[in-house]
Amino acid sequence: MTNSGKVTDVDEDIILKGCSPRCEDGIADLFMAEVQPPFRGKCGTTAEAVLEMQKLHFSILAHELNNFLHCIQNSIYMAKDGLKDNSGEVESLLEYCERAAYNSVHLVRNYSMFIKGGAGNCEASEVDVVDIARTSAKMLLHDKRINFLFRTDNNAEYVFGGETQLYQLFFNLLKNAKEAMVGNRITIKIDISRTSIGTGHPDSLMPGEYSIIKITDSGAGIDRHSIQYLFDPYFTSKKTGTGLGLLTCLWIVKSHKGVITVDSEIGKGTIFTILLPVCARY
Template sequence: MNHFIDVEIPNADLNRTLHAFLDAKDQLHFSELAFYHYQSFGGTDTDAAETLGAGIELLILAFDIFDDLEDEDSPDEPWMKINRSVAMNAATALYTISIKVISSVSKEPVFFEKLMEYILQSMQGQHDDLSNRPATEDECLDMIKRKSGALTALPCVLGAMLATGKFDPAVEKYAYQLGIASQIENDYKALFYDSKSDIAKKKRTLAYLYLSRKFNQPSIDLLKTFETEDKIADKEIKCYKEKLKAAGVTQYMYGYITFLNQAWTTLTGYSVEESLGTMYNDYFDHEERISNHLIAQLKNKEPEGRIEVLYHRKDGSKFWGEVHYKLYYKNGQFTSSLGTLTDVTERKKAEMELFKSNQRLAMQSQKLAMAGQLAAGIAHEVRNPLTSVNGFLQLMKAEYPDRKDYFDIIFSEIKRIDSVLGELLVLAKPHQVQFKKININSVLQQVATLLETNAVLSHIKIEKAFQHGEEWEINGDENQIKQVFINLIKNGIEAMPDGGKITISSEVEGDYVKISIKDEGGGISQADLAKLGEPFFSTKEEGTGLGLTICLNIIGAHNGEMKIDSELGEGSTFHILLPIDKGAASEENDIQQGCCSRATIK
């Protein structure tokens, strides 16, 4: 942050003043929010994230100075110890620098629009706060949302937008709630500060507006205190806190723990003694669903309920707790609650694994469906004109007999295009395949011979570590099995641009014949291994991401599976396991297979 001040402010005195202001800033919560959201949404440019964070902290510091100068509190801050006009001008300089820094990280118009939207919202909320305008609790909450919620939403939303380029309303929604909760906490603490007391300023805070309903005697007594006194004497603090609890202010704005048994220590690691008097929500992740649940329960005067919450242990670990609670009311007002806490971590993990598995399956199914539609469209759009081209070329071939070699090459390539389109249709719709007995080593020999020329041109040796005469038979479609081997060997060739060796081997493993195709390429990262086989995912710059998907469909149709061993810098080995034919199905069979029959990678 100091760097940006040095770049933008050549005036030595103002420069020193701003550095002194920065030195007083000991927390960087807002830049952390921006950075965490940037990383969580896949951002990788650390410099951009740090620049955004620095700009946001400069903006927040400027707003803090404006707020202190307007409220005339925080006397120990450096900006409160100098001429107010000089401090205001310095804060304006910080504000201007912050806008310039934040705007520099993204040229997207919506990024700047959201930045200014949150700044203007906060300024309007601050205006209502300074004017003491809220007349109801709802109006006060709306003011807090604009004043503090907007400033919390700013780093969260901009951090996510910098990573994705898109505005995420879900991020904005929970960030507002986080800002509101933080401000309510500060407002409660401000009830006890001599120099910053809302009592002294006669402010219409959430606590004051809540008490204005006068639903019990403690609330009436406290309201009188707010209206007639400027501060609470030290000796009266304890009585004051008791009145806040009796009036329901503490429970309304907070939720202090007043009783625990020893099971609490067993579950959380915190002793009963150190936990009493602390906030109930100090021990779990703050989520919007939790606050929404509790607000709805209290609003509807529900007598009991249950909720699952992610708790923090004292040692830093976390566990899922199921809370069953009862809510107590007096004269229609919530007064307290009593609950039990059960560790349900193992059950929650099982539920989450099932949910993730279902999500993966749903996504895979959606991608396969998309791939099928794409393949069908390509086949239809390309095959029709290809048929016409083929027909006219047949006519031209008769007119140019001296160009027979050229035409043969053209027809061969047209046939190959048609074959590729046919392969794509494996993804598109159910198709009929011809299953029969296949000698697997014979197929491997044919494929190896077919690709040897390609391999030699790429300075690659194909080593055949299998016995050509070995009688290992499977029941399957020979052309499709060949396609699997061709695809995998070609991938190996492409993985070794500087040459190397591909080893093809086969062996029996239980009731399966295992074919292994090993290359000496750069290997595959664990992150990419987890995605292999997904439609449209490819580790090659110009890959379509369909080759391995087709292979998996074919292997699945043959009741087989694929395993991959790979390490970066060590090459990759693809193992295909296909069930050995035991002679039970010696006849040829036509079997309907569709895109849903699919092997998995293990």
């Protein structure tokens, strides 16, 4: 890691091994870290490697908590306006606050357990990504400047994983889409469908049924040079960015045995595509 904070010469596989160890149920937990020997070699001494990993973990904790707290703050602001107008949306907005608060508590609890030497608790279960995507959009995209579109082939799409982590995934991607706004208007679309993956997939996905999640925005777009570094720790092209949101997304998708890709063009917008394996009985 350089003095500027950017990690250099560290392979993705090394970072993933260092930051996404396994939970007892087989789902990788984003924040339970162990320092692998290759990573130690890149950083120098074991102590230096541990220190750098701790810095990265706490930076991500602050980043993700900020996302959830932003949702609480935004929902409370809208609820207050709703009370003035005697709006029927107030109950829903308060439920969004409750959900964001729950996710925050769960996030901090996992960190606390790790610091105390525990294994953490992923609480992996069958979760509906359609419901998580729709709820995340309602929490983040309640803005008259945003034209939001939502399309799905199924009313529900279940994957096996961590609910809080999947909320983090959508929060980060939707927040990025919102911040790509040029002028005072932007269109953001979520499209969820299903596909079958056979053998020999270029990303080494296991054969089976997968949920395809596409998050598209009509914003500023990303240049080709930046795209190759998007998932690197601390890389950002935004003045107020941390370079941690997309890294978090990568870890979450990898831990759910999926893949995430990006396609973008300056002036036309960006598409993030995520493939996640669906539960066998669905």
